[in-house]
Amino acid sequence: MMTSHCLHYYVGTYTDSPSTSTGIARITLNPDSGELTRLEDVTALRNPSYLTVTQVGLYSVSEVSRDEGALVQFTSPLSSRQLAIAGDSPCHLAIKPPYLAVANYGSGNTSLFLLDEKGQPQRALSELYIAGRGTNPDRQRSPHAHQVCFFAHSNQLAVVDLGADQIHIYDYRVNAPGHKFTLTQTIPMPAGSGPRHLVFNKSETLAYLVCELSETVITLLKEQNKWHIVHQCDLLKNVKSEEAASAIQLSDDDRFLYVSCRAQNKICLFDVSAIEPIKIAEYDSGGAFPRDFTLSCDGLWLLVANQHSDNIVSFRRNRETGELTPTGYQCTVSVPVCLQPVREYKSE
Numbered sequence: 570m571m572t573s574h575c576l577h578y579y580v581g582t583y584t585d586s587p588s589t590s591t592g593i594a595r596i597t598l599n600p601d602s603g604e605l606t607r608l609e610d611v612t613a614l615r616n617p618s619y620l621t622v623t624q625v626g627l628y629s630v631s632e633v634s635r636d637e638g639a640l641v642q643f644t645s646p647l648s649s650r651q652l653a654i655a656g657d658s659p660c661h662l663a664i665k666p667p668y669l670a671v672a673n674y675g676s677g678n679t680s681l682f683l684l685d686e687k688g689q690p691q692r693a694l695s696e697l698y699i700a701g702r703g704t705n706p707d708r709q710r711s712p713h714a715h716q717v718c719f720f721a722h723s724n725q726l727a728v729v730d731l732g733a734d735q736i737h738i739y740d741y742r743v744n745a746p747g748h749k750f751t752l753t754q755t756i757p758m759p760a761g762s763g764p765r766h767l768v769f770n771k772s773e774t775l776a777y778l779v780c781e782l783s784e785t786v787i788t789l790l791k792e793q794n795k796w797h798i799v800h801q802c803d804l805l806k807n808v809k810s811e812e813a814a815s816a817i818q819l820s821d822d823d824r825f826l827y828v829s830c831r832a833q834n835k836i837c838l839f840d841v842s843a844i845e846p847i848k849i850a851e852y853d854s855g856g857a858f859p860r861d862f863t864l865s866c867d868g869l870w871l872l873v874a875n876q877h878s879d880n881i882v883s884f885r886r887n888r889e890t891g892e893l894t895p896t897g898y899q900c901t902v903s904v905p906v907c908l909q910p911v912r913e914y915k916s917e
Contacts, residue, residue, distance in 0.1 A: 677712030701733030
């Protein structure tokens with residue numbers, strides 16, 4: 570599992586039939602050509618749909634119901650650990666020591682875990698849950714937590730609720746008695762929009778939110794410690810929403826925003842050097858149903874995981890303009906749904 574220079578990537582997959590995946594895959598990117606190569610799998614796990622990597626190890630969730638064994642898994646070169654999740658269909662996780670948070674799409678709750686000094690999840694702490702529903706009768710009959718995100722510059726946690734069209738902000742004090750997370754703001758989103766994932770600029774004064782159901786991107790501004798909407802725009806012009814917008818990434822210089830539209834097989838590029846995003850281009854994803862994508866650490870590459878065509882595709886990226894150029898390279902991974910760059914692990 571030791572690698573370097575962000576040339577290697579973990580791939581989360583769905584393993585249930587008709588998939589032939591067995592768990593978390595691994596690929597490598599040639600930094601000269603963009604060629605992609607499939608390596609040996611990392612670990613067997615059912616439906617590891619979301620992964621995150623720190624300097625101490627790899628974390629993943631098993632996206633099944635709690636009755637089927639929903640769990641969070643930690644893997645490092647020297648140890649591994651699994652803990653059950655009191656939720657259904659966990660789909661996202663975030664870490665800020667000493668805490669790990671998991672968003673459970675099916676049950677709508679967020680599960681909190683305590684990490685030890687080596688980064689291993691030790692025990693469940695509590696569940697965050699706010700009842701609600703949206704206006705879409707097929708997709709929003711109950712809360713659906715779809716993302717959890719710890720703030721870098723404050724002791725806060727954001728929970729994105731696709732089912733109730735809301736973002737919840739919680740405050741916490743590290744290692745306070747009871748490890749209590751207190752709701753401090755709920756940000757309502759447009760009715761039926763289905764907020765999915767958000768990203769923050771480096772100063773955490775601006776956030777960009779992709780809404781799955783309305784296929785829009787919303788800009789939020791923080792003023793006087795409160796967040797509010799300042800702009801909203803369609804991802805694709807003059808196209809009926811297919812309710813399937815997906816991943817969102819911000820470049821490391823905070824200038825360019827990328828968003829995927831799964832049903833239309835597109836990657837959209839926006840200039841966000843000003844508060845209102847300006848659409849620059851859209852690109853064919855090189856496959857079907859681009860569930861996730863990631864930018865390389867040097868900003869020179871973008872990799873796309875196309876869920877329905879079982880392929881991962883590389884694009885060369887211009888750091889000055891944000892524009893993408895397909896390399897023509899791809900590799901096969903059955904039902905890929907998440908991409909995470911590998912990091913060097915600290916010695917224990």
